[in-house]
Amino acid sequence: MQTTSTTLVVIGGGPGGYIAAIRAAQLKIPTILIEGDQLGGTCLNIGCIPSKAMIHAAEEFEKAKHYAHGSSIGIQVSDPSINIEQTVSWKDGIVKRLTSGVGALLKKNGAQVIKGWAQIIDGKTVAVMQDGKELQRITCQHLLIASGSTPVQLPFMPFGSSNGKVISSTEALSPTEVPKKLVVVGGGYIGLELGIAYRKLGAEVAVVESLDRILPAYDEELTKVVKTALKQLGIEVHLGCTVQGMNADHSAVRIKNAAGEESELACDKVLVAVGRRPRTEGFGLESLMLDMNGRAIKIDDQCRTSMRDVWAIGDVAGEPMLAHRAMAQGEMVAEIIAGKRRHFIPASIPAVCFTDPELVVVGKSPQEAQAAGIEAISAMFPFAANGRSMTLESSEGFVRVVARKDNHLILGWQAVGKGVSELSAAFGLSLEMGATLEDVAGTIHSHPTLGEAVQEAALRALGHALHI
Numbered sequence: 001m002q003t004t005s006t007t008l009v010v011i012g013g014g015p016g017g018y019i020a021a022i023r024a025a026q027l028k029i030p031t032i033l034i035e036g037d038q039l040g041g042t043c044l045n046i047g048c049i050p051s052k053a054m055i056h057a058a059e060e061f062e063k064a065k066h067y068a069h070g071s072s073i074g075i076q077v078s079d080p081s082i083n084i085e086q087t088v089s090w091k092d093g094i095v096k097r098l099t100s101g102v103g104a105l106l107k108k109n110g111a112q113v114i115k116g117w118a119q120i121i122d123g124k125t126v127a128v129m130q131d132g133k134e135l136q137r138i139t140c141q142h143l144l145i146a147s148g149s150t151p152v153q154l155p156f157m158p159f160g161s162s163n164g165k166v167i168s169s170t171e172a173l174s175p176t177e178v179p180k181k182l183v184v185v186g187g188g189y190i191g192l193e194l195g196i197a198y199r200k201l202g203a204e205v206a207v208v209e210s211l212d213r214i215l216p217a218y219d220e221e222l223t224k225v226v227k228t229a230l231k232q233l234g235i236e237v238h239l240g241c242t243v244q245g246m247n248a249d250h251s252a253v254r255i256k257n258a259a260g261e262e263s264e265l266a267c268d269k270v271l272v273a274v275g276r277r278p279r280t281e282g283f284g285l286e287s288l289m290l291d292m293n294g295r296a297i298k299i300d301d302q303c304r305t306s307m308r309d310v311w312a313i314g315d316v317a318g319e320p321m322l323a324h325r326a327m328a329q330g331e332m333v334a335e336i337i338a339g340k341r342r343h344f345i346p347a348s349i350p351a352v353c354f355t356d357p358e359l360v361v362v363g364k365s366p367q368e369a370q371a372a373g374i375e376a377i378s379a380m381f382p383f384a385a386n387g388r389s390m391t392l393e394s395s396e397g398f399v400r401v402v403a404r405k406d407n408h409l410i411l412g413w414q415a416v417g418k419g420v421s422e423l424s425a426a427f428g429l430s431l432e433m434g435a436t437l438e439d440v441a442g443t444i445h446s447h448p449t450l451g452e453a454v455q456e457a458a459l460r461a462l463g464h465a466l467h468i
């Protein structure tokens with residue numbers, strides 16, 4: 001059996017792992033990346049990119065249906081239809097282009113990719129397995145674990161059960177047909193993004209959430225706008241309800257409300273989206289006996305684990321489980337190994353929900369500022385007063401800014417509305433650069449854009465908004 005020696009071994013070719021390997025190779029660190037499935041990980045294959053492709057397709061179809069029912073904009077369309085198999089193959093084409101691009105980038109930069117499942121032998125040795133056989137053994141100076149996460153199953157209705165009716169987001173992203181009735185278990189961002197897409201594709205959708213509101217990780221003022229939109233779309237939302245399992249003939253999901261009353265929701269498919277958990281089992285990780293933070297690997301602000309020269313990044317290192325956080329950590333670890341002084345202390349990690357309307361939070365909300373003992377001011381500017389929003393036929397939502405009262409340093413931004421995901425870059429930049437309200441208010445924002453609402457929110461916080 002072949003044994004290879006290298007400086008850095010990366011386990012997992014998702015956004016965390018592949019970015020770490022590219023940056024390490026750019027810095028001339030001999031690097032081997034081991035990926036058991038497809039390069040690009042959850043993000044490119046079964047997560048961010050395919051979900052946004054399906055959301056876009058659903059939105060376009062919904063638009064066509066809207067025009068077919070007669071619209072004030074003057075566009076007429078007759079009887080639109082969708083070929084879901086073609087939609088899925090279009091989505092697969094995007095995934096393929098991106099994942100082969102990742103392979104090409106790794107190769108171009110000189111990182112070696114080995115296809116196979118890594119089995120950790122010790123902190124400096126990894127075996128590469130294929131079909132249960134050991135292909136080769138690699139020794140390394142640094143071991144970077146970027147094994148990602150997996151969807152959480154409900155033990156009483158696991159994925160694939162009830163004749164394949166119970167699915168995870170992975171299956172939901174490659175449908176062969178649009179179910180007539182879809183029940184979504186979980187009112188977090190994955191459940192709602194996909195639930196909304198399926199509704200637009202023509203399914204009757206019911207969302208079941210055990211807490212008393214949707215998107216519980218987000219501030220209620222923002223989620224209220226999404227809740228209203230769900231109602232307008234005709235999505236049933238069952239809050240404060242727990243799922244009990246499928247009924248006897250697998251035709252409905254049994255739910256129980258807070259008062260203990262049981263009822264059934266008829267379904268052709270049930271999408272279980274109740275969260276994701278770090279992938280820490282099945283590849284010998286436990287043999288390292290690393291300190292853990294719950295189910296996640298515990299890391300410090302340089303992504304070091306409790307074992308010297310063993311690093312962990314991305315979803316396997318816990319929340320927030322977001323691709324851009326995994327990438328930023330991957331880049332940083334490569335640079336630290338190359339001798340640069342780096343710490344992972346971002347001013348903020350933006351979070352976006354690609355619901356309709358979209359939702360962005362960056363930095364602190366007014367409540368978070370208050371909880372941190374900071375005297376803060378905040379102001380919001382509604383898209384109803386923004387010209388661009390009107391031209392886009394969507395004036396619901398707002399932008400809100402939070403800043404310190406004493407020196408006007410911006411602490412956070414929140415926005416809800418159509419297309420606000422694209423504002424997250426400006427929000428993140430203002431926090432990272434330590435901008436004040438005056439900086440944003442004094443920056444000329446092009447007209448007509450949604451960005452003008454950002455400037456107006458800052459102006460409003462200073463007491464002199466111009467368009468409201």
Ligand SMILES: Cc1cc2nc3c(=O)[nH]c(=O)nc-3n(C[C@H](O)[C@H](O)[C@H](O)COP(=O)(O)OP(=O)(O)OC[C@H]3O[C@@H](n4cnc5c(N)ncnc54)[C@H](O)[C@@H]3O)c2cc1C
Nearest residue numbers: 012014015016036041042043047118148314315321322323
């Ligand atoms: C439906 C959905 C939508 C999402 N949308 C967004 C979004 O819009 N924005 C966002 O920021 N995030 C989103 N996410 C989350 C995002 O996909 C993850 O945060 C991100 O992929 C984490 O990257 P990672 O590198 O840590 O792990 P992953 O992307 O999970 O990659 C881990 C890789 O490691 C491989 N691996 C694991 N163990 C081994 C082993 N022993 N040997 C070899 N290979 C191994 C796996 O095969 C996998 O390819 C979404 C997720 C889902 C499911």
